[in-house]
Amino acid sequence: MGKRYDLVIRNGNLVFPDGIKKLDVAVYDGIIAEIAPEIMGSAAETVDAAGKYVFAGATDGHVHFNDPGRTEWETIKTGSSALAAGGGVAYFDMPLNCNPCTLDAKNFQAKLAVAQKESLVDYGFWGGFTPGNLDKLEELAECGVIGFKAFSCFSGIDEFEGADDYTALVGMERLAKLGLPLMVHCENAQLTKKFTELALAQNRTGVRDYFAAHAPITEIESVSRMIAFAEGTGCKLIIAHVSLARSVELVTEARKRGVDVQCETIGHYLILTDEDVERLGTIAKCSPPIRDAQNQAKMWGKLLNGEIDFVSSDHSPCDPKLKNGPFLKVWGGISACQTTLTGLLTHAYRERKVPLTDIAELTSHKVNEIFKIKGKGKIAVGYDGDFALVDLDKQFTLQAEDLFYKHKVSPYVGDSFHGAVVQTILRGTTVFKDGKIVSRPIGKLLRPSF
Structure with missing residues (x-):
């Protein structure tokens, strides 16, 4: 029997x-x-x-469910439900746009209390990495964060300050000792700020004006700089939501030198182009912006040859009212955690013959392996x-x-x-x-x- x-x-x-x-x-x-x-x-x-x-249930390495504090944007309950509807069994929630941000143990515990009651599926938390909380990295590590998130530019949230070069260098030295990765949103702060100010001064606030303010060089320069800091400190680095094939190449080149660096990309950089953004309007605004069709084709090439480590959603919703107004001024974020797997099944498997085994690797196995989540991410x-x-x-x-x-x-x-x-x-x-x-x-x- x-x-x-x-x-x-x-x-x-x-x-x-x-x-x-x-x-x-x-x-x-x-x-x-x-x-x-x-x-x-x-x-x-x-x-x-x-x-x-x-498939092994998907793990989304990059979501903003905004709980606690900005529940008028999204909640852990609604976000985790959407994730499950898309085949997801786990997510790693970012330290912003919740309020307060996850910058210390107290705020980690506040988020945990909500998730324990409301999360349909499993969860991990990113810790914040800012100039004001370098003395809190150890206590966040003790809480169990899966890694730390920093911005090399304005984060879009005043209470989550971007990391200057000093913060990045000193903080990476500390994280190298803790053995936890740093994920960085890579856009040059000075360039994006100045380009945006110039555009606003000339009342240039359309889609193409936003693209120009976040030109490819702003990402490429920042990626190069963060890799240099990681190489010098031995910190494990993850480049967030890579939008450019050149950025992926920089990661690949660094890995060949022995730098511990990975990159994620997001579904909309593979599915949408700049022309789609013009058609769709502010609902498709994100940062870094969606690029042109030529770059998208190159991104697919990078994914097909294994240079991209995992695909996330960067689910970053807001109150829809914040999407009303001139493109340059409105909130930048796309709601997408329910459609990552089905998007890849459509655009990767059906249209480009990407093997289903690769899709499983990109959405489940590799992300759990990178973040050392034991016993999750494959059928075994x-x-x-x-x-x-x-x-x-x-x-x-x-x-x-x-x-x-x-x-x-x-x-x-x-x-x-x-x-x-x-x-x-x-x-x-x-x-x-x-x-x-x-x-x-x-x-x-x-x-x-x-």
Whole structure:
């Protein structure tokens, strides 16, 4: 007589790092207990995944859920629900735009208290890295942050100050000793500030004026400088939301020299172009800005040859009123955490023949590996029973009412997708199925394992 499991998924096409195999997978007490051609045991719940592809549930390394303090923008409850609807089982929440920002242990605990009650899926927290909190890095590390986030420019939030060169250098020296990474939003502060001031003085506030104020050189220079600091200090560096193929090349060149540096990119840099932004308007404003089609083609090349480490959403919503006004002046951020995986299934797998194994690597395995999250990110015995069941043949047009965000806005509303998440399972428990959230909040804190 076979064993008794909590969950058995039968007949699915399991997406492993090294290939796709039709197998059964069983979960007991939240952990994958068996993978076999035919599992003989019984289960409290059985899922027939015939014809479906079973991915390890996605981990979004870069979201802003704004809880506590700016819940009129987004909440952990709504954000984590949207993430689950997109096949996500975990996220790493940024230290801004919550209020207060996550700059010390007290504010870490305040955010944790909300997540423990409200997060549908698992979560990790970034700690803030600013000129005013260098003496708090150790206490944030003790709290369990997965890393630290800095801006080399204005963050968009007054209470989260950008890091000057002194802060970056001294702070990286400290983080090297702590063994935790620093993720940097790389845009040159002086150039973007001056270009913006000049544009405003001449009443040039359109889409192209914003692009000019955040020209490619502003990112490229900052990436080069942060890599130099990381090389000199031995700090593990992650370049946030790379928008330019040249920035990826700088990371690749540095890695060849032995620098511990990775880069993430975001779905909208792969899916949208500057012309789409002109068409869509402020709903598609983000920083760094979305670039031209020529750069986008090069970015796909970088992704295909493995130079980009992971793909996140940089889900950065706001009160929709903050998107009203001249393009140069409005809030820059895109709501996207529900569409990262389906976007890649459509634009990477369907349109560019990117293997499903690579998509699993970019959305789940690599991000957990980089941040040393033990037991998460792939389908293997001993790992968390986290799965996203995908119908690759299902086509749909995204409607506003499909979104679980607090504000049902996205630049992708009205777009067609090919490949849909039909069920999301976190540690053996179904949290999303057939368009509905079907679980209470069961998320738990993720900490790096050294």
